Ligand SMILES: [Ca+2]
């Protein structure tokens with residue numbers, strides 16, 4: 321289970337400062353200290369000692385940019401540097417790459433100062449904050465890695481007798497219920513067919529494209545994993561260059577498959593304490609499909625070198641050599657500069673720390689990591705999208721708010737559901753949560769904890785032998801998040817196929833509306849879980865985001881085809897005119913045509929046209945298409961040049977599922993007919 325960093329609010333620092341000052345006699349000193357304390361945007365809890373992050377005025381930045389390492393040329397800053405024996409004052413961001421663009425955004429105003437760890441940190445922060453041209457001071461809090469607890473399972477031991485029912489030849493696909501859930505009770509007792517990301521029909525349209533690059537901001541990705549290597553994004557200049565030399569002169573030495581921002585240097589995954597978390601996340605997005613080995617990835621290609629590409633922006637390393645805020649910001653900046661269009665972030669800090677504190681949220685906006693994320697969003701690295709997509713895990717504390725920074729309005733935060741289609745017991749929900757995906761969960765069976773309800777993917781690390789061939793189950797919103805990143809990557813691949821382009825806001829709207837609803841029945845009663853507790857499902861009603869991500873729906877939305885959900889349990893009476901316009905539009909359905917493939921895919925046992933409605937009985941979950949003839953304007957079709965309605969034809973996608981809700985007339989309630 322993942323644990324998120326606990327971040328105390330800056331208000332506490334301000335209040336503490338105020339309390340201390342109350343004991344002093346001089347009101348001038350009091351005000352000066354309070355003003356300085358307000359510039360400090362977080363507390364020293366969990367922060368790196370011996371370093372501080374700060375943001376200076378434009379004028380100061382332009383003067384110190386070319387100054388020497390330990391001398392800024394600014395008097396007050398240099399006096400402080402001498403006092404704390406500073407060893408370096410350096411910019412956070414890499415102005416060697418896209419420098420003009422970064423200067424225009426003010427990114428050159430972020431600096432770090434390094435000094436001996438014996439110097440009192442909070443004292444140094446206050447002194448720094450008292451300098452006029454220092455506008456913001458941020459403690460270099462360390463990112464805390466989500467706890468992964470992998471449960472290793474060798475795919476060779478798995479019965480793959482059913483593997484021939486799957487679209488690719490990867491033998492472990494039957495364990496990946498999160499892609500194709502066949503409702504097998506042996507994997508998870510409450511497993512329900514179709515409670516997955518509906519990627520199987522999507523794979524008939526696209527399996528990914530190498531032009532779509534995803535940055536894995538996480539533990540180091542095992543770049544030579546047998547099931548990942550072919551989809552790694554490779555820096556050829558470094559691959560073919562010299563060791564310890566920055567061959568492509570991008571400011572990072574030996575960044576072949578990414579970079580380790582906590583320790584500096586090559587990506588690593590074999591340190592004591594590495595859990596395989598980053599490799600697991602990477603596998604969900606881009607494990608190589610159809611290579612006869614291990615697992616499949618959501619956008620891992622078809623086995624012909626055509627998957628999306630990933631690289632490692634490593635912020636977690638070993639037991640505790642994790643990146644701090646400044647280093648994490650650099651990792652995000654690097655992701656943008658290296659060409660990623662999706663930022664995959666299965667981490668964050670604990671939500672309750674800053675809940676309901678608007679003043680703090682506004683202050684925190686100016687943090688160094690926020691600056692980096694906004695830069696990522698501004699970079700156009702995919703021809704189908706005018707910027708970058710940022711996707712965070714919602715968090716695993718079971719709190720009614722997403723973790724930060726994912727909870728910010730502009731970033732997607734992903735909640736987790738289990739193979740039964742119900743909220744996973746650990747998932748955060750409600751405020752700041754945008755969409756849901758499979759995160760899986762452990763469950764109790766005969767009093768022992770079972771892992772087969774979790775997400776199955778690649779792992780690597782010191783506990784895996786051989787280190788680059790591992791597979792494991794993990795649970796968490798950390799595992800849900802890459803499902804959304806993978807589906808988004810598939811969507812962008814398909815948009816490239818079709819030559820379509822979207823703004824970031826349009827694409828986020830398509831993602832968050834390409835979902836299946838949690839039916840109302842999901843929010844009734846209680847559910848027992850592996851940690852011995854019981855969830856009151858009513859607490860989650862309408863709070864899991866817009867719904868469960870559906871890859872096929874996203875592709876249809878990108879194509880511009882409306883999806884019509886139909887039930888496999890009840891007879892459907894569908895008025896297609898409802899899906900082509902708003903109330904008052906004069907549109908009459910005249911006839912329809914369903915292909916043999918669709919009849920087979922949905923197990924259609926009965927279909928008929930009655931009173932303007934198509935009556936359908938489906939016997940299995942699946943997708944297909946239907947062509948509907950309509951009279952636009954008027955109630956009857958004209959002929960020749962006679963004034964009457966115009967006959968039009970439109971294609972709709974039918975999505976058959978067991979849990980579609982219908983109104984009293986059998987019409988599907990939820991639709992994306994607005995498209
Ligand atoms: Ca380099």
Ligand SMILES: [Ca+2]
Pocket residue numbers: 558561562563564565566567573574575
């Ligand atoms: Ca090199």
Ligand SMILES: [Ca+2]
Pocket residue numbers: 490547607608609610611612613614615616
């Ligand atoms: Ca594979």
